[in-house]
Amino acid sequence: MLRNREIQIFLLVLVTISLIAAVVGYFLFTIQVTFFISLTSALLIFSSLLFTKWRYHEIEKLSGYLRRITSGDYSLDIRDNYEGELSILKSNIYKVTLMLSEHRSLLQQDKVKLTNAISDISHQLKTPLTSMMVMADLLGDSKLDEGMRAEFTNNIRVQLERIEWLVSSLLKLSKIDAGAVLFRKDTVYVSELIERAIQPVLIPMDVKQQTLHINGDKEVSFIGDFNWTAEALINILKNCVEHTQDGGEISVSFSENALFTETIISDNGKGIAKADLPYIFKRFYKGKNAGEDSVGIGLAMAYSIIKRQQGDIEVKSEPGSGTKFFIKFYKQVI
Numbered sequence: 135m136l137r138n139r140e141i142q143i144f145l146l147v148l149v150t151i152s153l154i155a156a157v158v159g160y161f162l163f164t165i166q167v168t169f170f171i172s173l174t175s176a177l178l179i180f181s182s183l184l185f186t187k188w189r190y191h192e193i194e195k196l197s198g199y200l201r202r203i204t205s206g207d208y209s210l211d212i213r214d215n216y217e218g219e220l221s222i223l224k225s226n227i228y229k230v231t232l233m234l235s236e237h238r239s240l241l242q243q244d245k246v247k248l249t250n251a252i253s254d255i256s257h258q259l260k261t262p263l264t265s266m267m268v269m270a271d272l273l274g275d276s277k278l279d280e281g282m283r284a285e286f287t288n289n290i291r292v293q294l295e296r297i298e299w300l301v302s303s304l305l306k307l308s309k310i311d312a313g314a315v316l317f318r319k320d321t322v323y324v325s326e327l328i329e330r331a332i333q334p335v336l337i338p339m340d341v342k343q344q345t346l347h348i349n350g351d352k353e354v355s356f357i358g359d360f361n362w363t364a365e366a367l368i369n370i371l372k373n374c375v376e377h378t379q380d381g382g383e384i385s386v387s388f389s390e391n392a393l394f395t396e397t398i399i400s401d402n403g404k405g406i407a408k409a410d411l412p413y414i415f416k417r418f419y420k421g422k423n424a425g426e427d428s429v430g431i432g433l434a435m436a437y438s439i440i441k442r443q444q445g446d447i448e449v450k451s452e453p454g455s456g457t458k459f460f461i462k463f464y465k466q467v468i
Contacts, residue, residue: 151175196227203231255304262293303431306365307417310438317359317443319466324388324397325352327360331367332386335375342380350388356395356463358443366439369432370399370459377457378403393465400458406451414449 269286272278278286309315328348339346374384378401388397406414413419415437418430440447440461451457 196224199227203234255300259297259300262296266290266293300431303435307431307435307438310435310442315362315442317362319357320360321355322358322360322363323352324350324354324356324395327364327367328386328388328397330360330364331371334368335371338372338375339384342375342378342382344375344378344381345383347383347385348387349385354388354390354395356390357466358445358463362439363443366436367397367399367461369436370461372432374399374401374403374457374459377401377405394462395465397461398458399461400456402456405453405455406449406457407453411449411451415447 269290273283273286328350332346332348371384371386378384382402384399384401386397386399388395390396410419415433416430417434419434437447440463444464446460446462446464448460448462449457450460
């Protein structure tokens, strides 16, 4: 401790003041007064050294604590029940430690999620890529029948479209998760929104001879982003079309009240198993009734889009009785 320059200066100042006080006392007062001044100065210097040693010992403990934090040990608690600047410093360091521990935990969770996401993406891409490689090899055969050649070419085109959709959807989801999407806050009329959302599913519905029912007042509206919300509804409608049998029915109804605007999309299809309901909005999750071509990303995207606009989405379903999606956008308080 005595090698510390701050302590050396501190001692030098104390000794100098003590000597000056002793000399002044010798010339102006009696020897007894001089002795008292010298004894008092010595006691003050000794007490100061003890106090300074204790404080430096506490600071050294804090330094060791910080070194343990940098090595990843967040389990120590250095708080005490005393008052003073040193206790405040201990308390603040402890708060920072808790914050670092929470950040570390979140980073670990993000790392696991990223690993799982990469694994899921690799799995989703592997199947169509393997299929295309096999068909590409077969197309290289000059003796291949023209009918088979046309079929393989069409299959490759279908698989490429699937990959393009998957990559595009993942990019959109990544932007939403990163907060890079700025959702507009416009007046959206639900009737116009539904008209936009049903366009991509009209042909698949026609192929499966499904019937679409739309019911709602043209004046029903909410504050949100027209294009992104249409993207969400398209994915929900695609899910309904996929899980509804040929000749089935899909219904869309919408209404509003003083609290929220609600859109209900329902079908009379296969329904969702009770065990799958808590997970259907989870990315890459495929339920028991999912089709072979299902990727498990459409409902996850719909969920993210609606939630990012402070909306809410709920699903109710019974196997064999169909599924209902309840989408709510709450009125914004000005």
